[in-house]
Amino acid sequence: MSHDLLVALPIVIPLATGVIALLFYDSRDSQRVISVIGSAALLLAGIALLMTARADGILVTEMGGWPPPFGINFVADLFSSLMVLMTGLIAFTVSVYSLATMDPRRESFGYYPLFHILLMGITGSFLTGDMFNLFVWFEVMLISSFVLIALGGERPQLEGAIKYVALNLISSAILLGAIGLLYGLAGTLNMADLGMKLQDVDEPWLVTTVGMLFLVSFGIKAAVFPMFFWLPASYHTPPIAVTALIAALLSKVGIYALVRAFTLIFTQETSYTHQILLVVAGLTMITGVLGAVAQYEVRKLLSFHIISQIGYMLVGLAILSPLALAGSIFYIIHNMVTKTNLFLISGVAFRLQGTYELKKLGSLYRYHPWVSSLFFVSAMALAGMPPFSGFFAKLTLVRGSLELEHYAIVAVALLTSLLTLFSMTKIWTEGYWTPSPAEEEGKLPPGVDEFPGWTRNMVAMFLPIIILASLSVGMGILAQPVISLLVETAEQLLDPSLYIESVIGDEP
């Protein structure tokens, strides 16, 4: 397959799926089939892209045939391809899960087309090689996520959406301003060209100032300290499938943009910028987890955990060593898998007992041991217990930090890890282990008779959870090949000349 086609496919497939689903606006059944086929195709395209990018090096395609730095180009290095692959995986699992859980009203108001347009925005952001184009993909992604969050129009959804929309639009305005200033400085917006031209600017502090604007803008999108307040106010309001999708993907796009910008473009004053990143990472970890510890609503608790884990993902970027960066990327992947799974399982628990409140949940282990053990695997993976994926992600990150003697951040990371374990144990004991309020009164808890057999809905509900849980175990057991791929990825990121050469070519 030609490289042009391979790099374009992750964007074209969701677009085509969204459009075809929109053409079948009146038929929910066809939309459901189209949606699953489209996301499966995206997953396959992601696998093909990663394999080719690993074998052939960085892949580049020029949109419309205009050569860089004049035209917009799309670049798939290992990091981008990896993120596209993960997007495909999450898209596939969540779209299958949606079949069982999405209500018909939302389905008939364009849930599936929006779902795939959102995916297009995400893969576009991962693949683009142009700063302004990144902004455009961000907006595609934001508009569709706005609608997805507000779709259904329940009061909490709308209240959450207002906050989400307002803060994300501020971030977009800052990004736009920063892009304008960057263009004024360098006269180009192609990322590779920027990476080259900004190396020999007379006043590096100006570049750093613009870099800080990017940090604020991407930081809002990634929900880092102190700009995370929109996330726990809005993520838990839509149906659980939407929550799982946006929780897994949207903030990761922010992180991706930060990694791309601060490894490729803003590398002039790393001692200053990356010191800030390190402090921000530490504070993000600790505030996020403290917020989570105080919560008793499962979805809100998990939303606060997203924030604390964003901190881990920043540590590697702040330290800038191959091992630490590999640890961060491992953490991104691990987090996408486990966090999505935890949301999906809490959806199952909701289906069983009709609540997300820990104080009202209970007895799940007694009546549904299989559901409970799937939760247990993901929760322990999130907390970083061996042999699951989270342990190796944290281990790599901590080893990378210790190598360069960043003891403070290691201490913060381990403390956060402990608190994560504490809050996961809280869900486990309150929701799964102890008897539910109904049982304490001598009645059977709700949901005991659910799940009579393997109906189609059951398969759609549990297949994604089982896939994700086994991945979480698999990445732990097969940690060695995963880590070696990720170290390769990190080394590619830390050598911007590879990226620049493959985009600009041999021209001066």
Add this chain to the structure above:
Amino acid sequence: METLMAILIGCLFASGIYLMLRRSIVKLAIGLVLLSQSANLLIFTAAGLTRGNPPLVSAGESMPPLPYADPLPQALVLTAIVIGFGVLAFTLVLVKRVYQTVGTDDLDEMRSTDGFKD
């Protein structure tokens, strides 16, 4: 000219942020519009202002006569305006729906998703 534009952009940013800090969602929406427009102007100004020299290549030439206005920021601003238009349309629908559902335009009354209880 650049100084004047810089002051204008500053004023626009300031008024946008002031409006966003008010409690009404309608003012929030207007503030967002001002913010995105001032960002557009910022792109336009940061890329340099050239008056009266359109980048038109006359027949037989391969380049417009120097100095010419840079067309790229204009294309960027145009794209940003179009995107802003879409986002604004959505924001208006959202503001209307919120007003209908919550029954007030006061942001302080929309805190049911924030708290630590429930």
Add this chain to the structure above:
Amino acid sequence: MKSLILQTATRSLVAVLLLFSIFLLLRGHDEPGGGFIGGLVAAAAFALYAIAFDVASTRRMLGMRPQMMIAIGLAMAGGSGVISLLASRPYLEHLWYHTDIPGFGEIHLGTFLLFDIGVFLVVIGVTLLVILTLSEE
């Protein structure tokens, strides 16, 4: 709000505006104009009709849902880029076909026209989706 003057004027204006929007669309090939501005003018025509008469009759005049219009437009715009992928060129590179029509002169047909018509439909669809949704309640 029913105004006889507005309604009478609208009947003829809508036709002129729609024709003008198509003119703008085709003119965009080599000169200022194009799918976006053409689409806005066409959407303005429908919006004017909705103001003068009512939303329900505008929907009837439109003949299809705005969502469907967006879908067809996106399919055309996105599909026009795929043609070049099939010809082993980068996505969205536009291919040209030159031909001579006797008595008319040379014309260039490009996949770009498909893209522009797609944009035209998407713009009408999105604008009307918002306007009609907002004015329906």
